[in-house]
Amino acid sequence: MTELPARVSIREVGPRDGLQNEDPVPTEAKIRLLDALPRTGIRRIEAVSFVHPKAIPQMADADEVWSGSSHDPAVRYSALVPNSRGARRALAAGFTEIEVVVSASDTHNRKNVNRSTDESLDDIAELISLLHGENARVEVIVATSFGCPYEGDVAPARVASIVDRVVADGADRVAFGDTTGMATPRRVTELVTAVRDRQPDIPMLLHFHNTRGTGLANILTAMQLGVTEFDASIGGLGGCPYAPGATGNVATEEVVHMLHDMGIETGIDLDALVEVAALAQDIVGKELPSGVLRAGPRYRTIPA
Amino acid sequence: MTELPARVSIREVGPRDGLQNEDPVPTEAKIRLLDALPRTGIRRIEAVSFVHPKAIPQMADADEVWSGSSHDPAVRYSALVPNSRGARRALAAGFTEIEVVVSASDTHNRKNVNRSTDESLDDIAELISLLHGENARVEVIVATSFGCPYEGDVAPARVASIVDRVVADGADRVAFGDTTGMATPRRVTELVTAVRDRQPDIPMLLHFHNTRGTGLANILTAMQLGVTEFDASIGGLGGCPYAPGATGNVATEEVVHMLHDMGIETGIDLDALVEVAALAQDIVGKELPSGVLRAGPRYRTIPA
Numbered sequence: 001m002t003e004l005p006a007r008v009s010i011r012e013v014g015p016r017d018g019l020q021n022e023d024p025v026p027t028e029a030k031i032r033l034l035d036a037l038p039r040t041g042i043r044r045i046e047a048v049s050f051v052h053p054k055a056i057p058q059m060a061d062a063d064e065v066w067s068g069s070s071h072d073p074a075v076r077y078s079a080l081v082p083n084s085r086g087a088r089r090a091l092a093a094g095f096t097e098i099e100v101v102v103s104a105s106d107t108h109n110r111k112n113v114n115r116s117t118d119e120s121l122d123d124i125a126e127l128i129s130l131l132h133g134e135n136a137r138v139e140v141i142v143a144t145s146f147g148c149p150y151e152g153d154v155a156p157a158r159v160a161s162i163v164d165r166v167v168a169d170g171a172d173r174v175a176f177g178d179t180t181g182m183a184t185p186r187r188v189t190e191l192v193t194a195v196r197d198r199q200p201d202i203p204m205l206l207h208f209h210n211t212r213g214t215g216l217a218n219i220l221t222a223m224q225l226g227v228t229e230f231d232a233s234i235g236g237l238g239g240c241p242y243a244p245g246a247t248g249n250v251a252t253e254e255v256v257h258m259l260h261d262m263g264i265e266t267g268i269d270l271d272a273l274v275e276v277a278a279l280a281q282d283i284v285g286k287e288l289p290s291g292v293l294r295a296g297p298r299y300r301t302i303p304a
Numbered sequence: 305m306t307e308l309p310a311r312v313s314i315r316e317v318g319p320r321d322g323l324q325n326e327d328p329v330p331t332e333a334k335i336r337l338l339d340a341l342p343r344t345g346i347r348r349i350e351a352v353s354f355v356h357p358k359a360i361p362q363m364a365d366a367d368e369v370w371s372g373s374s375h376d377p378a379v380r381y382s383a384l385v386p387n388s389r390g391a392r393r394a395l396a397a398g399f400t401e402i403e404v405v406v407s408a409s410d411t412h413n414r415k416n417v418n419r420s421t422d423e424s425l426d427d428i429a430e431l432i433s434l435l436h437g438e439n440a441r442v443e444v445i446v447a448t449s450f451g452c453p454y455e456g457d458v459a460p461a462r463v464a465s466i467v468d469r470v471v472a473d474g475a476d477r478v479a480f481g482d483t484t485g486m487a488t489p490r491r492v493t494e495l496v497t498a499v500r501d502r503q504p505d506i507p508m509l510l511h512f513h514n515t516r517g518t519g520l521a522n523i524l525t526a527m528q529l530g531v532t533e534f535d536a537s538i539g540g541l542g543g544c545p546y547a548p549g550a551t552g553n554v555a556t557e558e559v560v561h562m563l564h565d566m567g568i569e570t571g572i573d574l575d576a577l578v579e580v581a582a583l584a585q586d587i588v589g590k591e592l593p594s595g596v597l598r599a600g601p602r603y604r605t606i607p608a
Contacts, residue, residue, distance in 0.1 A: 107608045150608040181595070182602040184565040185524055210517070212595045212602060213558035217520040220489055242606065243599035245591075254517035261488040287549075291485070291516045295547035298486040298516060302546065304411045304454040 005228045007265040011044040011205065012037055012252055014280060015065075016080060018237025020049065020058045021248060022284050027061045029283045031069045036279055037234065038072035040272040042252075046099065046231070047077045050086035066093050078139070082113070087127055091134050098131050099175070100124050101141045102166075104159045105148030108179070112143075121162065125169040132170060139173040140166040141207070145191060147182025149242045156187075156194035163195050163202065173203040175231070178218070180242045181211020185221040192225045205229035208250050210289070211240050215250035216258050223264070230255065235277035235288035251290035253277050257297055270297055309532045311569040315348040315509065316341055316556055318584060319369075320384060322541025324353065324362045325552060326588050331365045333587045335372045340583055341538065342376035344576040346556075350403065350535070351381045354390035370397050382443070386417070391431055395438050402435050403479070404428050405445045406470075408463045409452030412483070416447075425466065429473040436474060443477040444470040445511070449495060451486025453546045460491075460498035467499050467506065477507040479535070482522070484546045485515020489525040496529045509533035512554050514593070515544050519554035520562050527568070534559065539581035539592035555594035557581050561601055574601055 015034050019025060037045055047069075053060035062079075071077065078097035079090040090098055102120040103109035109117045128138050144151075145159050163174055176191060188206070195204065206222050206229070208215045219230055233249030240246040253273045256266050270292075277293040287294075319338050323329060341349055351373075357364030366383075375381065382401035383394040394402055406424040407413035413421045432442050448455075449463050467478050480495060492510070499508065510526050510533070512519045523534055537553030544550040557577045560570050574596075581597040591598075 111608070147602055149606050152603060152605045181599065184562050184602075186566040210595065211599045212561055213514070213520050213555065214562050216517050217524045217562065220521045220524060240599065246599040247595055251517065257516055258488050258518050258521065262490040291514065291551055295485065295515045295544065295550040298451055298488075299456060301456045302453050304415070 004223050004262065004264060005226065007228065008223065008259055009044065009229045010042065010252060010255060010266055010268065011046060011078075011229070011231050012042045012234060013046040013207070013231045013249065014234035014237040014252070016046040016049050016059070017231070018233040018249060018280070020056055021238040021241060022058070024058050025283050027064050027068065030061070030065045033234070033276070033280060033283060034065065034069040036276045038075050040276055041268040043074060043267060044076045044078070047079055049080035049082075050089040050093075051080075051082050063089070063093060081127070083123065084127060084130055087130055091131070091136060096136045097139070098136050099139045099141055100127055101143055102162065103143040103148075103179075104154045104162055105144040105151045107150040108144045108148045111150070117162070121165050121169075124166060128170045137172040138170070139175055139205070140171040141175040141177055143177040143179045145176035146178045146187045147180070149180045156190045159191055160194040160198050163199050167199050167202050171202070173205065175205040175207055177207045178209050180240060181209035181214070181247070183208055183218045184214050185217055188218045188221045189225065192222060192227060203229070205231060207231035209240060210236065210247045210250045211243060216254060219250070219255060219258075234273070235280040235293055236290045237280050237284065237288060247289040251277070251288070251292065253290055253292040257292045261298065308527050308566065308568060309530065311532065312527065312563055313348065313533045314346065314556060314559060314570055314572065315350060315382075315533070315535050316346045316538060317350040317511070317535045317553065318538035318541040318556070320350040320353050320363070321535070322537040322553060322584070324360060325542040325545060326362070328362050329587050331368050331372065334365070334369045337538070337580070337584060337587060338369065338373040340580045342379050344580055345572040347378060347571060348380045348382070351383055353384035353386075354393040354397075355384075355386050367393070367397060385431070387427065388431060388434055391434055395435070395440060400440045401443070402440050403443045403445055404431050405447055406466065407447040407452070407483075408458045408466055409448040409455045411454040412448045412452045415454070421466070425469055425473075428470060432474045441476040442474070443479055443509070444475045445479040445481055447481040447483045449480035450482045450491045451484070453484045460495045463495055464498040464502050467503050471503050471506050475506070477509065479509040479511055481511045482513050484544060485513035485518070485551070487512055487522045488518050489521055492522045492525045493529065496526060496531060507533070509535060511535035513544060514540065514551045514554045515547060520558060523554070523559060523562075538577070539584040539597055540594045541584050541588065541592060551593040555581070555592070555596065557594055557596040561596045565602065
C-alpha cells in the first residue's frame with residue numbers, strides 16, 4: 001500500500017450539516033449533541049450555520065444552540081454563513097472560524113442562491129475582507145466539486161481555477177464537497193492533483209458523502225495523496241437531499257474505525273464516538289446509516 | 305494512485321450467498337433472478353448450494369432452481385457444497401466449478417460444522433480428490449479470513465498456512481471471505497501479502513462484506529495489490545447473520561459503478577445491473593442496502 005499519513009484530522013459536521021438535512025429537532029437536543037462530542041476527543045466541530053430561518057428552519061435556533069452549549073476550549077468550533085448578515089451574527093456569537101460556500105457547478109449554484117458561480121465568488125471576496133477585518137479565518141467550501149446532480153461531471157480544472165480565485169482573494173483554507181456522492185477514487189485523484197499542482201500550500205479538507213458506497217474508498221485514496229483533513233458526520237447524520245432515503249455524509253465512526261485499524265491516529269475514542277452516534281440516532285428518532293453504529297467496531301467479539 | 309488492473313472479474317453471488325441469508329423466496333423467483341443476471345454481461349455466477357434442506361431451508365430447492373433455469377453457455381456457474389453428498393448432487397446437476405468452505409477461525413468452524421479447522425481441511429482433501437476424479441475444479445473458500453466474530457483478529461500467517469495445505473491437497477483456486485465485515489485496507493494488505501509470499505501462483509478471489517462501510521475501500525486496496533477477482537451480490541442481497549439489520553455482501557452495482565468510473569472494465573452493463581438489483585429488491589420484498597440502486601449511477605443527472 002502507498003504510504004499513508006500517521007495522523008488525520010476529522011471535523012465533525014453532524015450538528016450543522018447533519019442536522020440541517022434532517023427533520024427539525026429541539027434546541028435542547030442539539031445542545032446535548034454539541035456537548036457530547038468533545039468528550040470523544042473530537043477537536044474540530046462545525047457547530048451551526050447562521051442562515052435565514054425561513055430558508056433553513058433547522059438552523060433557526062443557531063444563536064440559542066450556541067449560547068446554550070458548553071464551549072470546550074480544546075475544540076475548534078466553526079460556523080457556516082451564507083452572506084454578510086450571517087457573518088455578522090457569527091462574529092457576534094464569537095466564532096473565529098467561518099465557512100462560506102460556493103458551488104463549482106453554475107446550475108447548482110443558481111439553484112441554491114440564484115446567482116452564478118462567478119457572482120458568488122465576488123460575494124465571497126467581500127465576505128473574506130469583512131471577516132479578516134474582524135480577525136476571523138475563512139474556509140471556502142466548493143460544493144459539487146466531484147460532480148453536479150444537474151450538470152454531471154465537473155472539470156477538475158474548473159474547481160482548480162475557483163481555488164486560484166479564492167486564494168487570491170485571501171481564503172485561509174479550502175474544502176471540497178462531494179455534495180451528492182459522485183466522487184470515486186479516480187475523481188479524488190484528478191481533483192486533488194489539479195488543485196495541488198496550482199496551489200500546493202493552501203490547506204485542504206475533503207467532505208465526502210457515502211451515497212454510492214465510495215465514501216471510505218475516497219478517503220483512502222485522498223490519504224494516499226497526502227490529504228489529512230476530512231469532514232464526517234456522527235452516525236452519518238444528514239441524508240442526501242437529491243435522493244430521498246439515500247445515505248449522505250460519511251459516518252464519523254466508520255471513518256475513525258477504518259483509520260484506527262490501519263494505525264492512523266485521530267485522537268478520538270471510538271467507543272465513546274459510537275455512544276454519541278447512538279445519541280444522534282435517538283435525537284432524530286430513526287435508524288442512521290452507520291454500519292459501525294449498527295454492528296459495532298470489529299474488535300467487539302461475541303462470547304463463544 | 306498506485307497502478308490498477310485494466311480489468312476485473314466479478315462473480316455474482318446473490319442467487320446463492322445472498323438468498324441463503326434472506327427469508328426464503330419462491331423457487332420461481334430464484335429462477336427469475338438467475339436468468340436475469342447473464343443479460344447484464346455477468347460471466348460468473350454462484351448459482352446454488354447443495355446443502356441439507358433442514359440446515360438451510362433457503363436452498364432446499366437447489367435442484368429445482370438449477371434445472372428450471374436457463375444456463376447461459378457464456379457464463380461460468382458454480383455451486384457450493386458442504387460434503388461428499390452435496391458434491392455428488394452438484395456433479396449430478398452438471399456443475400464443474402465447485403466451492404467448499406472452511407473457516408480460518410477454529411471457533412467459527414466448530415460453530416458452523418462442529419469440527420476443528422484441521423478436521424475440515426482433512427474433509428476438504430477428500431472432497432478435492434472426489435471432485436477432481438469427476439473433472440470438476442475446486443475453489444476453497446476460507447471464511448473469517450479477515451477476522452472472526454468470536455475470536456477477533458485472525459493471523460494472516462494462519463490463513464496462509466491453510467492455503468499452503470489446500471494447495472498441497474490440490475485446490476484449483478482459493479477465496480478469502482470477510483464473513484462478518486471485519487476487513488480494512490490494512491487487513492487486506494497483510495493477508496494478500498502473506499498468501500502471495502508463499503503461494504504466488506494460486507488464483508485468488510476476495511469476498512468482502514460492507515458491514516462496517518469498508519467494502520469498496522478493501523476492493524480498492526486489493527486491486528492496488530494486483531487482485532482482480534471479487535465476489536459481489538446484486539443489490540447487496542444477504543445481510544449479516546451476526547448483526548441483524550446490518551449490511552452483508554458488497555452490492556454488485558456499487559462495485560461495478562466505482563470500477564467503471566475508474567476506467568476498470570468488468571464487461572458488465574451497469575444500467576442493466578441496476579434493473580436486476582431492483583428485481584432482487586422486489587423478490588425479497590424489502591429495501592436492499594445498495595446506494596447505487598437507491599440513488600442511481602452518478603451519471604444519471606436531474607433535469608435542471
